Amino acid sequence: MNKLSAQEISKLTSQIRRDILRMVHGCKSGHPGGSLGCADFLAALYFNVMDHNPDFRMDGLNEDIFFLSNGHISPVFYSVLARAGYFPVEELKTFRKLNTRLQGHPTTHEELPGVRVASGSLGQGISVAAGAALSKKLNQDTHLVYVLMGDGEIQEGQNWEALMFAAHHKIDNLIVTIDYNGQQIDGSTKEVMGLGDDIAEKVKAFGWEILYMDGHNMQNVLDTLAQAKAKSGQGKPIFIVMKTEMGYPVDFMMGSHKWHGVAPNDAELANALSQLPETIGDY
Amino acid sequence: MKKFDIQNVKDTRSGFGAGLSELGKTNPKVVALCADLTGSLKMDAFQKDHPERFFQVGIAEANMMGVAAGLTIGGWIPFTGTFANFSTGRVYDQIRQSIAYSGKNVKICASHAGITLGEDGATHQILEDLGLMKMLPGMVVINPCDYNQTKAATIAIANYDGPVYLRFGRPAVPNFTEADAPFEIGKALLLNEGKDVSIFATGHLVWKAIEAGHALAEMGIDAEIINIHTIKPLDEEAVLKSVAKTRCVVTAEEHQMNGGLGDSIAQLLARKNPTPLEMVAVNDSFGESGTPDDLMKKYGLESSNIVAAVQAVLKRK
Numbered sequence A: 001m002n003k004l005s006a007q008e009i010s011k012l013t014s015q016i017r018r019d020i021l022r023m024v025h026g027c028k029s030g031h032p033g034g035s036l037g038c039a040d041f042l043a044a045l046y047f048n049v050m051d052h053n054p055d056f057r058m059d060g061l062n063e064d065i066f067f068l069s070n071g072h073i074s075p076v077f078y079s080v081l082a083r084a085g086y087f088p089v090e091e092l093k094t095f096r097k098l099n100t101r102l103q104g105h106p107t108t109h110e111e112l113p114g115v116r117v118a119s120g121s122l123g124q125g126i127s128v129a130a131g132a133a134l135s136k137k138l139n140q141d142t143h144l145v146y147v148l149m150g151d152g153e154i155q156e157g158q159n160w161e162a163l164m165f166a167a168h169h170k171i172d173n174l175i176v177t178i179d180y181n182g183q184q185i186d187g188s189t190k191e192v193m194g195l196g197d198d199i200a201e202k203v204k205a206f207g208w209e210i211l212y213m214d215g216h217n218m219q220n221v222l223d224t225l226a227q228a229k230a231k232s233g234q235g236k237p238i239f240i241v242m243k244t245e246m247g248y249p250v251d252f253m254m255g256s257h258k259w260h261g262v263a264p265n266d267a268e269l270a271n272a273l274s275q276l277p278e279t280i281g282d283y
Numbered sequence B: 001m002k003k004f005d006i007q008n009v010k011d012t013r014s015g016f017g018a019g020l021s022e023l024g025k026t027n028p029k030v031v032a033l034c035a036d037l038t039g040s041l042k043m044d045a046f047q048k049d050h051p052e053r054f055f056q057v058g059i060a061e062a063n064m065m066g067v068a069a070g071l072t073i074g075g076w077i078p079f080t081g082t083f084a085n086f087s088t089g090r091v092y093d094q095i096r097q098s099i100a101y102s103g104k105n106v107k108i109c110a111s112h113a114g115i116t117l118g119e120d121g122a123t124h125q126i127l128e129d130l131g132l133m134k135m136l137p138g139m140v141v142i143n144p145c146d147y148n149q150t151k152a153a154t155i156a157i158a159n160y161d162g163p164v165y166l167r168f169g170r171p172a173v174p175n176f177t178e179a180d181a182p183f184e185i186g187k188a189l190l191l192n193e194g195k196d197v198s199i200f201a202t203g204h205l206v207w208k209a210i211e212a213g214h215a216l217a218e219m220g221i222d223a224e225i226i227n228i229h230t231i232k233p234l235d236e237e238a239v240l241k242s243v244a245k246t247r248c249v250v251t252a253e254e255h256q257m258n259g260g261l262g263d264s265i266a267q268l269l270a271r272k273n274p275t276p277l278e279m280v281a282v283n284d285s286f287g288e289s290g291t292p293d294d295l296m297k298k299y300g301l302e303s304s305n306i307v308a309a310v311q312a313v314l315k316r317k
Helices: A006-027 A032-037 A039-049 A071-083 A089-094 A125-138 A157-168 A189-193 A199-205 A218-231 A266-274 B012-026 B044-049 B061-072 B089-101 B129-134 B147-158 B205-218 B236-246 B261-272 B292-298 B303-315
Strands: A065-068 A145-150 A174-180 A209-214 A238-243 B008-011 B030-034 B054-056 B077-083 B107-111 B140-142 B164-167 B172-175 B189-192 B197-201 B223-227 B230-232 B249-256 B277-282
Touching: A006 A032, A006 A039, A006 A071, A006 A089, A006 A218, A006 A266, A032 A039, A032 A071, A039 A071, A039 A145, A039 A218, A065 A071, A065 A125, A071 A089, A125 A145, A125 A157, A125 A174, A125 B061, A125 B089, A157 B061, A174 A218, A199 A209, A199 A238, A209 A218, A218 A238, B008 B012, B008 B147, B012 B030, B012 B044, B012 B077, B012 B107, B012 B147, B030 B044, B030 B061, B044 B054, B061 B077, B061 B089, B077 B147, B089 B129, B107 B147, B129 B140, B129 B164, B129 B230, B129 B249, B129 B261, B140 B147, B147 B164, B147 B172, B189 B205, B197 B205, B197 B236, B197 B261, B197 B303, B205 B223, B205 B249, B205 B303, B223 B236, B230 B261, B236 B261, B249 B261, B249 B303, B261 B277, B277 B303
Parallel strands: A065 A145, A145 A174, A174 A238, A209 A238, B030 B054, B030 B077, B077 B107, B107 B164, B140 B164, B197 B223, B197 B249, B249 B277
Antiparallel strands: B008 B172, B140 B230, B189 B223
């Protein structure tokens, strides 16, 4: 795929965010908050950073592959996959509706191109990605494996097993990004189950390479992911702490956990869309 | 009643180890993962001969299931190894989402199943694993009866594309099946033709059923004995064919009545051919510490229990 510039990707993210809002509005359910927050990151991955093929093959041989661990932000995943050419953009309107390939949480079960494992039950993504990264090493495939996870999600114990495992086995073709927005369903992560003063120090202590990223500064996203790539192959898995704002950049959706899993009504949708220009056309 | 020669007395987990070792030599796509029980699972030979295809995951079974799912992406065939308890109940959601629902070609190999794990007691003696696994859509569930059959099953599942649960055990038990017998997933094995009662047994209870068959023969009862090594998919045709002839059934397994082989057969017969049925199984109870033999006696999983079940079911015929 042609790599887009930071400016071009930023233009695209406005469209992706429109898709997200229209999808959750269309089925009156879903998770807009984290989806909006991760739009910049996922667009950067699929339109610049990853070497990938929208002519989908499950084995992912000789290409970079991505796993979404926090499967509830499926709207942004589906929009990015569709906009990258994995399946028709029109199909976004079927999100969460009967007989759709775009299930509430991503699945391989409906054979949607771009999805390599089911996710939604949290905490499983790093493990699967670590296995896929080992598979690449066994296949002498030098491409990389990316994972996105939520910050509340790291409360699941399996993550810590996987963090230990990947460092122990020196899985240095694995790049995990945590969406550090500080929010989860019941409130802020601080209130619900504190992650500690510095999540990065914890992961670093397990033996990972740490990077920090501003998830809403496209140039910073691209630079940090380029740095991550440069640090791969050096004996350590890589963990990126990505600061984002849940609901970004819709003014009334930011600043709390309220929009984690609520669909906007008609007036709220209109308000939100008015803040996001249609750049390459609604589905 | 047909005679079966005991070739030797061996644990089924060693059959798994031997099968895995052979796969290491014959199938370059097979990889193995173990959660700190390499010696118990007899995976040492594979580990020694193919260190590049063996992954020690430590005491972290949930992660092991996820890593195995990931390894399939790119064409590897992962065999996970730990005790049956930690292969199922402990990691049910990981298996459900990352393996079963995701349709991943993972072979979940589970040792020390049932009460014959022995002295470690009920925390480790899972008697619910067959039920847990057979409930998962698309999961194949296999419980071979002896060393030779476990080895053959281990080799056979590598050639099947899809998730499989392979259950075996700790104690040495009679090894009586032919060493070169082919293993066909989902194909019940008729061990002894009979006309009076059908005994469907799985795992360690298959030999107990043979012993019961001899005792019954002396009593003038002609038992048909069928080894159901594959709990799912169940060989419905074989079950229905036998039952059409004998018109009464005893099932035998080292598992809870709920969810096991007897449950599957009762469900089939209730739908297709309602037939008197007795179950030899653990009845809604946890196990406890003790020798395997003492536990099999206390929990009613001996050949004498099968004989008693046959006598009971014959009265209901």
